[in-house]
Amino acid sequence: YELTQPPSVSVSPGQRASITCFGERLGRKHAYWYQQKPGQSPVLVIYENDKRPSGIPERFSGSNSGNTATLTIRETQTMDEADYFCQAWDSSAGVFGTGTKFTVL
Amino acid sequence: EVQLVESGGGLVQPGGSLRLSCAASGFTFSSYVMNWVRQAPGKGLEWVSYISGRGSRKYYADSVKGRFTISRDNAKNSLSLQMNSLRADDTAVYYCTRALHDYDDYFDGFDAWGQGTMVSVSS
Numbered sequence: 001y002e003l004t005q006p007p008s009v010s011v012s013p014g015q016r017a018s019i020t021c022f023g024e025r026l027g028r029k030h031a032y033w034y035q036q037k038p039g040q041s042p043v044l045v046i047y048e049n050d051k052r053p054s055g056i057p058e059r060f061s062g063s064n065s066g067n068t069a070t071l072t073i074r075e076t077q078t079m080d081e082a083d084y085f086c087q088a089w090d091s092s093a094g095v096f097g098t099g100t101k102f103t104v105l
Numbered sequence: 106e107v108q109l110v111e112s113g114g115g116l117v118q119p120g121g122s123l124r125l126s127c128a129a130s131g132f133t134f135s136s137y138v139m140n141w142v143r144q145a146p147g148k149g150l151e152w153v154s155y156i157s158g159r160g161s162r163k164y165y166a167d168s169v170k171g172r173f174t175i176s177r178d179n180a181k182n183s184l185s186l187q188m189n190s191l192r193a194d195d196t197a198v199y200y201c202t203r204a205l206h207d208y209d210d211y212f213d214g215f216d217a218w219g220q221g222t223m224v225s226v227s228s
Contacts, residue, residue: 032214034150041218042150047205053216085150089212092164094140094152 001090003097010103011076019100021069021086031069032087033062035080042085046071078104107131107217109201114222121191125222127184127201135159135179138204138211141186143197144221153199154186158209169195191226198223 003023011017021031033046044053046062049069059074069088073080081104086097113125125141141153154175155164163175174187184201199222202215 030212030214034215036150041200041220042215043218044205044214044216047214047216053205083149087150087152087214092155092212093166094142094155094212096142096150096152099149 001088001093001095003086003088003095005084005086005097005100007098008101008103010105011073012105013076013078015076016072016074017076017102018073019071019084019086019102021071021097022067023069023088023095023097024067026067026069026088027065029064029088029090031062031064033060033069033071034085034087035082036085037082045084073102076104080104107203109203109217109219111199111201111219111222114199114224116225116227117191118228119192119226121226122187122189123191123224125186125188125199125201125224127219129182129184129201129203132203133207134177134182136207136209138208138213139177139184140202140204140215141175141184142200142202142215142218143195143224144200145194145197148197151197155212156184158207162210188224191224193226196224196226 034042036042049064050062172190201219203217204213205216
């Protein structure tokens with residue numbers, strides 16, 4: 001099972017941006033999203049498609065339908081610049097997306 | 106405060122073995138599924154292995170099946186990964202992770218991560 005993300009996404013500060021994650025019938029599974037800044041461990045920012053863990057800003061949101069899960073960041077801040085990975089479970093195995101380098105220009 | 110501290114990484118020759126450990130604190134360890142996730146230098150994340158809270162269910166990525174063994178000691182709040190027949194493509198930072206919810210056996214997100222331990226496989 002594979003999850004495909006765009007290699008890079010760029011946005012200007014204060015703008016809204018979306019990162020997609022494509023997988024066959026992904027909408028039938030739970031999608032998770034992680035943020036990883038250079039030299040740091042990943043942080044869970046969205047779980048079960050659209051839920052935010054405590055401490056994650058409200059500007060992070062998620063959706064999942066059909067074959068695509070989407071992470072949306074509104075009012076983007078420079079601190080949001082990071083690598084983002086989607087993740088799901090398939091046939092008792094964890095699967096991560098290919099990763100997206102998110103740049104705030 | 107939830108803490109996960111990995112240890113045991115290092116340099117090993119191809120075909121060698123290594124045992125990683127993860128010391129957990131700040132939560133009821135036995136109530137949570139635990140996973141190992143790795144990241145090769147400059148690459149993305151790769152799930153490695155899953156173990157249920159009571160240790161009765163274990164799953165492995167195809168890339169490590171038959172070579173790696175996950176285990177846990179709930180009395181010692183400790184998670185382990187025994188890695189045998191190591192190959193160059195096992196070179197990575199290995200993260201110990203905790204599942205988000207305190208369900209004994211559930212495929213969940215990873216809400217707590219250790220700082221990682223580096224494993225290098227090279228002659």
